[in-house]
Amino acid sequence: MKVLLVKMSSLGDVFHALPAVQDAFQQVPNIEFHWLVEEAFADIPNWHPAVKKVIPIAWRRWRKNLSSAAVRAEMKAFYQDLRSTEYDIVLDAQCLIKSAVVTRLAKGPRYGLDKTSCREPLAAMAYQFPQSVAKGQHAIPRVRQLLSQVLNYTIPDTFSYGIDKxxxxxxxxxxxxxxxxxxxxxxxxxxxxxxxxxxxxxxxxxxxxxxxxxxxxxxxxxxxxxxxxxxxxxxxxxxxxxxxxxxxxxxxxxxxxxxxxxxxxxxxxxxxxxxxxxxxxxxxxxxxxxxxxxxxxxxxxxxxxxxxxxxxxxxxxxxxxxxxxxxxxxxxxxxxxxxxxxxxx
The missing domain is CATH 3.40.50.2000 (Glycogen Phosphorylase B;)
Incomplete structure (x- = not known):
């Protein structure tokens, strides 16, 4: 199974998703993650063995100069790379409007939080299969619950980021x-x-x-x-x-x-x-x-x-x-x- 995980920024947000990736790695045989992330954090997903490809996005830099020909060329190359793979699941683990827009561009069934669970409810319109996860929890258990619902497994009792130091x-x-x-x-x-x-x-x-x-x-x-x-x-x-x-x-x-x-x-x-x-x-x-x-x-x-x-x-x-x-x-x-x-x- 090939999953595109959209978790773009910030540094803390990227780490909030790793325990969920570790859960899925333990529970779902032959799962493979591709991770779409801001270019500044592109090294981090590779620390986990389940992540086979990292797709950097430079939105923080691009948005400052959208009229630049060089920036438009980078955005085109990013789009072509993103569209080059058909995914079994496209999961927005950030569920903001900016991440929802990018999720909408990818190939595959789109998952994310529903409008009552999102911090930015408008983002839920991008998902074909919105999920309900209770607010008021720490971000890490919320992402763990989201991924377990999408992939239909029970969250393990153990907690780990899955990084071998x-x-x-x-x-x-x-x-x-x-x-x-x-x-x-x-x-x-x-x-x-x-x-x-x-x-x-x-x-x-x-x-x-x-x-x-x-x-x-x-x-x-x-x-x-x-x-x-x-x-x-x-x-x-x-x-x-x-x-x-x-x-x-x-x-x-x-x-x-x-x-x-x-x-x-x-x-x-x-x-x-x-x-x-x-x-x-x-x-x-x-x-x-x-x-x-x-x-x-x-x-x-x-x-x-x-x-x-x-x-x-x-x-x-x-x-x-x-x-x-x-x-x-x-x-x-x-x-x-x-x-x-x-x-x-």
Whole structure:
């Protein structure tokens, strides 16, 4: 059986679909997935053995310059590639208008959520066989239920993303260090999702004092500067060079533990089944947060959290230490350190 899975973006959304793919891989003999995904995430579906082809789409880039001849040529090539295969099932696992339009272009019977289950109900008009899946659940069990209904199997009791982390070899550490290390995912998109820098510094000291090393990746100039400030004057903290996801995965896969905030890379860690703690303040972990057998989520207990706002409006935001926003005052460095140790057993 050949299934086209449409799950385009974002990074977290792509990982939300992997447990469903693993379920189907275990339950349906000879199943083969082709995965339509944004070009920035095209490497990820190939990590699962059931995915035999990845079809990249560059809609985020194309929409900025639709009048360009080069862009139109890319779109034509994409359309021809998409139409080159007849599928037994075409499944939109995102069920947004943009993904529904792309689903409508593919060859094969089209499945997705019905209008009462979709976040964007208009998307359901693209599907010949709309499915009902209850809202109010985390995205991962929703996709698992959707795929199990379409393929008519019982969801297994086990939970796995189906990724073998041994495909990434342990990287060489700085100097002669070969001991255990923790990796900090300190960067994210909103200021309100950032755990305070002083907390990262205190946590780094706790980790180093316990005989472990700390690794700090970065992806922007701002993140590099923060990493350098965290590492300053602490022996045993290493700032990595800038690198792509596959290179970084080697560090993630072989870390003893990872501490992160609400960022796409925290979903990668969950999929690799590395012991980790994910810190949530302004955003909500209930419906789309990090989920996995070795992840503990620490969420703010502030009354206004999660506010889902890019700017803090709490009346105490400037009281006391402004570098310690109200969201995170209950999630101290020592609390995070203890939570990680708990995951390590």
């Amino acid at each position: 041994s495909r990434w070899q342990r990287p060489e550490m700085g100097g002669d260090y070969e001991g255990e290390y923790w990796l900090f995912l300190h960067g994210t998109t909103w200021d309100t999702k950032l755990w305070p820098e002083s907390y990262w510094i205190d946590l780094a000291k706790l980790v180093v004092d316990s005989g472990r090393k700390v690794i700090l990746p970065w992806g922007s100039g701002e993140e590099k500067s923060r990493a350098e400030r965290i590492a300053r004057n602490i022996d045993g903290v290493e700032v990595l060079p800038k690198m792509g996801l596959n290179a970084l995965n080697a560090y993630l896969a072989h870390a003893q533990a990872v501490v992160g905030v609400d960022t796409g890379l925290s979903h990668v860690v969950a999929a690799l089944e590395v012991p980790s703690v994910a810190i949530y303040g302004a955003t909500d972990a209930v419906l789309t947060g990090v989920l996995g057998p070795k992840v503990e989520v620490l969420s703010s207990d502030l009354g206004c959290a999660p506010c889902l706002s890019k700017q803090c409006t709490h009346p105490d935001r400037n009281d006391g230490n402004p570098a310690q926003p109200p969201c995170y005052r209950s999630i101290s460095s020592r609390r995070v350190f203890a939570a990680v140790l708990g995951k390590l057993g």
